[in-house]
Amino acid sequence: MADDKARRPKVGLFVTCLVDLFRPTVGFAAVKLIEASGCDVEVPAAQTCCGQPAYNSGDTADTRAIAESVIAAFESYDYVVAPSGSCGGMLKIHYPSLFNDDPAWKSRAEVFSAKVHELVSFLTDVRGMKGVDARFPKTVTYHDSCAGLRELGIRDQPRTLLASVEGLELKELNGANVCCGFGGTFCVKYADISNAIVSEKTKEIAASGAETLLAGDMGCLMNMAGKLQREKRPVSVRHVAEVLADMTGDVPPIGETTSD
């Protein structure tokens, strides 16, 4: 990795709204990991959300306005990294398609899109990280969040890095590539269906026998944690970055008050 400080790439961290509001530790874990990969991290203040709630509700005007401000805030960085496959997919895949009728913004969005990466795949695929300096002596299972998996092709990257975590044992989750039923506003608009889907998921999580469930997206994690806890299943839930950054001591698992 480039030790020459002057040539360290500059990364703009797109925190994502759920990490910002609910799980700031994931943001700090992301900063720690990106710095460890030999980059400098900045967090532009002019960010709120990627715009998915508006986008997936058919509100294109608000979506475009949000996209324009995100692009303007981040386009000067070498890389834009988000600790979420879903928000990363929005920035990378969907932003350019918002500007099909506006060539100037379209090309800005495409240049921006090329810089965008989801956190874990950025570490492995862009920065060549092979392992991390972390310890987590537990059995874990991993859920592949839909957008990360199918829009960004993230599957092996988190498993590669998790394999280097001391004491960690990965038990694969049956149906790891099946949706958890979150779907943004879907989970409240179609609460009954969402519940049926997440109930299948928690059944599989319990069957995996793992102590901790990991994934790379806060929305899915909050959904699965909330269901596991309602069902009183003894499985803790964490964002994969917390484990990779060795920051599990900094904060209890999602929805819990005592550390695992």
Next chain:
Amino acid sequence: MVGAEEGVVSDREVILGKIRRALAADGNDVGRRAIVIARLEGTPRGIIPERGQLPQEERVALFTTMAEKVSATVGRIAALEDVPRAVAEFLRKHNLPASLRIGADPLLADLAWDGTQIAVSHGPSDGGDPVGLSHAVAGIAESGTLVLTSGPDNPTTLNFLPETHIVVIRAADIAGDYETVWDEVRETYGKGHMPRTVNMVTGPSRSADIEQTLLLGAHGPRRLHIVVVG
């Protein structure tokens, strides 16, 4: 029916007009027509799976494997005159009636059935025949598929009504892929023309409509036996 015919004509114009408006296209555009004619005349082959692109012996072996995978049975004999013996053996082995319905295909009709105990009758099936015998004009190794064409030689009803269907195919007629068979059909019937029915048959009839459980013998034959000759 004049009124209805007029209605039919007008719906045709409406639909074609809507298509052209939606595509912002002109039906008389010579360039567009040329593109369409080129495809219909040129019949590009597309992507042909490597799987079936084999020398003949291996092609026959693949055909056999694929057909057996879909629950057909396959026997092989050296010469055409062995067909009656092979068919008789198959019927005996499976305790099937010694009764055969065959079309007018010279390949089958001219065989010496007298030497067997089988009662042979000729023509299409009305549903009363336990066993039908047909000659497939081609096979496709890629998927273990038989190709049968309609006509007096091999009435289509024989492919579907009897409980047991036995099909004779020459080893040399087994192609690697569907596209090669279509070339042969174009050669035989003329470009743009087809027999009334071309049946591609891949294994005996089946259904999985009850709890996704696969069961053989839905409406077509319960048993498909293939005799490869040569």
Next chain:
Amino acid sequence: MQITSPEFKQNARAALADPNLQKALRHVRSNFIDKRAKAAGALPEFEALRDNARDIKNHTLAHLDLYLEAYEDRVRQAGGEVHYAETAETARDIIRSICERAGAKTVTKGKSMIAEEINLNDYLEEHGITPVETDLGEYIIQLRHEPPSHIIAPAVHLTREQVEESFRKSHTDLAPDRDLTEPTELLAEARAKLRERFLAADVGITGANFLVAETGTSVIVTNEGNGDLTQILPRVHIVIASIEKITPTLNDVSQIMRLLARSATGQDMSVYTTFSTGPRRPEDPDGPDEYHVVILDNGRTGMLGSDFQEALRCIRCGACMNHCPVYHAIGGHAYGWVYPGPIGAVLDPQLIGVDKAGNLPNASTFCGRCEAVCPMRIPLPNMMRHWREREFERHLSPAVARYGIGFWAFFARRPRLYQWATRLAMRVLANRAIGKGRYTSLPLAGGWTKYRDFPAPEGRTFQEQWSARRKAS
């Protein structure tokens, strides 16, 4: 069939509470997915074939008028008749008049989603013609007076016990104490019953998987052989198909065929792929005397040149619904019209109106699994989003949702205000959950907390902590 799409939410709730349906849906989840993955994985050219199939259909749609004309010419040359129908009503009238001319009392039917779309069975019955469904799944649901719940497995919502019950109720001429515990016994009984019907039918009606422009051929793909008995035994064969079934050449059909069965059932090939061209020839000993093709538009031309054109590539394999978590949860009937699952969520708003089918494109998590397996690479989630855009523009989406999004977007577009407001909100939310870590109920989040706990935030937002750290350093 009767449209119940506007009651989608109630339908879904009823489906979730139906133990027979939930039991039957387990088979969808376990069977289709593994088989498709295995079959696709075993063909190295599968992905390239998907690209080629997409290109073939795109090319065809761009020249659809000309391929239709070429197809029509070939059918006529082969002695068949082509009838165009802009609407369902016209299609039904055409079919009825052909049946009446043939003096038809019973017609056998191969499985056809287009026949479902135009409500053909009810219409024929009203006119004194008895339609007999011959696909085993379709036969079962016809006995039960139900619509199909899946486009390739119409009775997938039923358990074996339910099928047995229906057979006992309908086949009253058979011994009441007969054994029907094995699925094979049910199949044998249906085979025997339908065999009589096949031989007695005056007209056979099938759909088509492809209409081939090169030769004027209609193609059906079945496993049971019912479609073939439907089209070779009666005197008259009627094909009912929609405009987008047109495919240029036999080679093009073969390319797409390699995807169809693999995507649908995980077979390399379905058992019977049958190419029919015109009526029986003078020398033919069997086959129909008359051959008619009814080509239906029913709103599809409205998709050409629109955001939804790519959905016209669909070959009705069912892979999208087989892989859909929403379909797995509620089955097909809840969607409330002919086409369920992701493709239904795109097609139904076009065909019956987004005012009626508006819930369908919204009831998706956008997990993207449908697009990942669609052999024709139809961008289904994007199309569902396009419907949501239209609903939003036309103010069809629920007012609460619209105001909610508007309220949220007001803040999301103003980062400083947003950060100030969220900082306060998160602090309150965290403080009130001290010692618990989560909420079991929360105002305005009833949809969430009805079924799950709501994790409490850590307390100070990332932005607040980050700017504090920056200032300190």
